[in-house]
Amino acid sequence: MKTKNTFFLVIILLTSACSASDKSSDSVEEKTPIASIVLPTETPIPLTKTPAPVPTAIPLERAQYGIYATLDYAGKKVEVEESILYPNKSTETLSDILLAVEPNLWANGFLLHELSVDSVPINYSLEGQRMHIPLNEPFEPNKNIEIKLRYTLNLPFAEQGDPSLVRARIYGYTDRQVNLTNWYPFVVPRKDSVWQLPNPWYFGEHFIYDAADYDVHFSVNDETVVVAASAKAETTAQGWAYQLKSARAFVLSASPDYKVLSQEVGDVTVYSYYYLLFDIPAQEVLNVSVKALQLYEQIYGEYSHKSLTAVQGDFNDGMEYSGFYFQSNGFYNTYDGTAQNYLTFVSAHEVAHQWFFESVANDQANEPWLDEMLATYSERLYYETYHPEALNWWWQARMFDYSPNAWLDLAVSENPSERAYWSSSYFHGAHFLEELRTRIGDEAFFAFLYDYHLELTEKIATGDDFFRILREHTDVDFSDITVRYFRAAR
Numbered sequence: 240m241k242t243k244n245t246f247f248l249v250i251i252l253l254t255s256a257c258s259a260s261d262k263s264s265d266s267v268e269e270k271t272p273i274a275s276i277v278l279p280t281e282t283p284i285p286l287t288k289t290p291a292p293v294p295t296a297i298p299l300e301r302a303q304y305g306i307y308a309t310l311d312y313a314g315k316k317v318e319v320e321e322s323i324l325y326p327n328k329s330t331e332t333l334s335d336i337l338l339a340v341e342p343n344l345w346a347n348g349f350l351l352h353e354l355s356v357d358s359v360p361i362n363y364s365l366e367g368q369r370m371h372i373p374l375n376e377p378f379e380p381n382k383n384i385e386i387k388l389r390y391t392l393n394l395p396f397a398e399q400g401d402p403s404l405v406r407a408r409i410y411g412y413t414d415r416q417v418n419l420t421n422w423y424p425f426v427v428p429r430k431d432s433v434w435q436l437p438n439p440w441y442f443g444e445h446f447i448y449d450a451a452d453y454d455v456h457f458s459v460n461d462e463t464v465v466v467a468a469s470a471k472a473e474t475t476a477q478g479w480a481y482q483l484k485s486a487r488a489f490v491l492s493a494s495p496d497y498k499v500l501s502q503e504v505g506d507v508t509v510y511s512y513y514y515l516l517f518d519i520p521a522q523e524v525l526n527v528s529v530k531a532l533q534l535y536e537q538i539y540g541e542y543s544h545k546s547l548t549a550v551q552g553d554f555n556d557g558m559e560y561s562g563f564y565f566q567s568n569g570f571y572n573t574y575d576g577t578a579q580n581y582l583t584f585v586s587a588h589e590v591a592h593q594w595f596f597e598s599v600a601n602d603q604a605n606e607p608w609l610d611e612m613l614a615t616y617s618e619r620l621y622y623e624t625y626h627p628e629a630l631n632w633w634w635q636a637r638m639f640d641y642s643p644n645a646w647l648d649l650a651v652s653e654n655p656s657e658r659a660y661w662s663s664s665y666f667h668g669a670h671f672l673e674e675l676r677t678r679i680g681d682e683a684f685f686a687f688l689y690d691y692h693l694e695l696t697e698k699i700a701t702g703d704d705f706f707r708i709l710r711e712h713t714d715v716d717f718s719d720i721t722v723r724y725f726r727a728a729r
């Protein structure tokens with residue numbers, strides 16, 4: 240697991256730990272075209288011109304991504320025109336920009352045809368996931384620049400290896416699914432005068448995301464293909480259009496085999512996309528998503544988007560994105576109709592990431608405990624509220640293989656194995672929050688969580704933020720707890 244063999248890294252880098260893996264399932268061969276939205280043409284759709292966000296002298300609040308993408312479903316290619324209107328929100332004049340380009344981690348995975356900054360073609364270097372663009376002109380604070388790219392994505396086959404050795408792969412295609420995750424180049428956050436782009440590790444996530452606005456136009460050259468996305472779709476002449484404000488990672492998933500269930504929760508639509516014969520577990524995913532959304536809105540604050548989409552992954556892992564999560568295929572297979580299931584608590588977990596990952600982001604490589612601890616403890620709150628009779632079961636089943644003898648505040652890459660990573664960031668985190676809650680009391684504990692979310696919405700939280708806001712809510716001494724969990728002085 241420690242080799243830095245490139246091929247091995249490519250196999251596992253796109254996966255991450257949001258759930259314990261499960262055994263593989265038999266695939267369902269039967270296909271039912273679900274033409275919920277019929278495209279007007281069966282021929283490949285010519286790429287239309289990128290909608291140029293109108294450059295403005297007024298500094299933008301957030302970066303704006305305008306993306307026109309056409310998926311060749313059978314050919315496993317995506318043609319993309321992308322415009323990034325990026326504001327310099329720092330106090331320094333910038334001389335370069337760094338973009339993350341994850342598809343370039345596959346050979347021929349990313350073919351760049353055009354790149355310009357403010358309509359002028361520009362030189363760049365592209366090495367692994369790092370696209371470095373030295374700017375021709377000084378980029379002053381509170382000014383915007385427009386980066387335009389045109390490229391082809393050659394999607395890799397998302398080969399699923401032995402789950403005990405390698406993590407599930409999500410980006411790319413399987414026999415019955417195309418998943419576009421971290422598929423477009425994006426400007427990474429800047430902190431302390433340094434662009435923030437950690438290297439991928441064998442497990443866990445590694446990206447850090449600024450909040451940005453998305454205007455995505457997507458089409459597929461196969462009218463039987465159903466598309467799930469990070470936002471509600473509007474049907475256009477050529478496909479679908481999506482608008483998503485203040486989000487971290489816009490995701491699309493396409494399959495000719497998807498069925499979909501949905502339910503309205505206030506002004507939010509919750510979707511559960513799934514494969515034939517999985518109606519019952521798909522209904523549980525929908526039910527848990529609805530109930531978790533309602534619960535977390537009460538505890539943490541308002542959900543930030545108008546849709547929440549769960550998709551049955553064609554792989555055994557759960558993963559969160561903006562307004563969207565994949566649920567492990569294996570958990571659909573093992574669902575037994577009760578609440579005492581991985582399907583149930585991992586769904587509650589992934590929904591919680593819409594507050595901690597999406598609304599309040601964090602450095603997933605170096606402080607993964609911030610979102611994973613809170614997402615895991617949210618499972619506890621879900622059971623406490625809806626299935627108190629199963630709470631003890633959850634502590635036992637969820638904390639399987641829990642080893643308390645590790646620091647909670649480890650970077651992903653400091654863990655010797657994925658299991659150890661789950662144990663330190665997820666399980667140890669849940670135990671820490673349980674002890675903290677018992678010590679300071681429910682009133683202070685929940686007021687803290689609410690304010691933590693409120694104050695850091697659209698921002699990238701740090702461990703320092705966590706403890707600063709916590710101490711604003713209690714005078715109770717909890718230092719004897721933190722010294723047992725945290726390597727850093729807290």
Ligand SMILES: [Zn+2]
Pocket residue numbers: 256257258588592610611614
């Ligand atoms: Zn997670």
